[in-house]
Amino acid sequence: MRKPLTRILTVTLISAIAWSCNQSDPTPKGTYVQGVFVMNIGNFSQNNGSISFFSREKNVADADIFSLVNTSKISGGVQDYKTVGDQGLILIDNSSPGADKIEIVSANTLKTEGSIGAPDIENPRKALAVGNGKAYVTNWNTLNSDYSFPTGYVAVVDLATKKVTKKISTDRGPENLVLYKDKVFVGNYSESNGKNLTVISTASDAVTKTISFKAVPNPIGIDVNNKLWVQAGLELIRINPESYDIESTLKITSDASQSAYNFAMGSDMKTIYFVLSPDYGSHGNTYKFTITDTQVSLTNPFVKRPFTGLAVDPLQGLVYGAVTPSPLQSGYAIRYRTDGTLVDSVKVGISPIGFFFR
Secondary structure: OOOOOHHHHOOOOOOOOOOOOOOOOOOOOOOOOOOEEEEEOOOHHHOEOEEEEEOOOOOOOEOOHHHHHOOOOOOEEEEEEEEEOOEEEEEEEOOOOOOOEEEEEEOOOOOEEEEEEOOOOOOEEEEEEEEOOEEEEEEOOOOOOOOOOOOOEEEEEEOOOOEEEEEEEOOOOEEEEEEEOOEEEEEEOOHHHOOEEEEEEOOOOEEEEEEEOOOOEEEEEEOOOOOEEEEEOOEEEEEOOOOOOEEEEEEOOOOOOOEEEEEEEOOOOOEEEEEEEOOOOOOOEEEEEEOOOOOOOOOOOOEOOOOOEEEEOOOOOOEEEEEOOOOOOEEEEEEEOOOOOEEEEEEEEEOEEEEEEO
């Protein structure tokens, strides 16, 4: 069960936007081989999360594709969606204790094939394909009665048997995962929950190293030069993933009232986008920098607005920003070119927080 946390529940009203639509029909039911998936967390107390989908050439979305092809709705907020071969994993966080789960579906049709729930899955956060029929899923575990974090873990999921084969202990609040060869780098969520980057071997499914930082580490991605980028507070750190040496550090800002989040690696693997905001809500801007920059420029924002989710389509290179007008109404996926010019916007589900491209 997800508890009140800054990242989502401090989302405030974002200015309503006009969205355009053409006369194209939404994608025919059950054809999800290629396109854009939007994870909508919904309203936490109502457990009304969903996955929206639209084809890249259209700007009309199916708001809730799981319900279109199954006899039930997703009961909870959608934290993440990833595919592993011909199967998809929907990470669902329910407001009731013990009701969190992974819904396993056909990647092409979204038809459910089974699920994994408690006690193996508790507060799932992010998923990552790490092999043929194998995935890692970060879990916050069952929160303590005072809402503090216990030790978190990475669940090793076998898609063939639809079972968790192992739980790999991490620092508290494990979040993002980045794969490099046979290593997975796992970050954390909160200052009070540990400041280590956990390194896991995909061969042994065991922790091989922890790397300490001055602030909570958030792995962003691997760049074109095979270097790992990590955000730690208001600093950006480039690491050699082979030797674990820190090669450079960029300061985002000295203003401690600001928070940097929603980092996204560009399709060129040379550009990184992120949001800088004082409140994780309606204030702030979205910026970008390149891996060869010696400092991060905040003079000219990429877009003069924040987003509740940010991603770059690796196929087209367009930048996608998620907009949440309120936790009670439909949100939007807004598409931009890499120069910051607007392409269009697509109406999606309630409280969009992320994207998956196929």
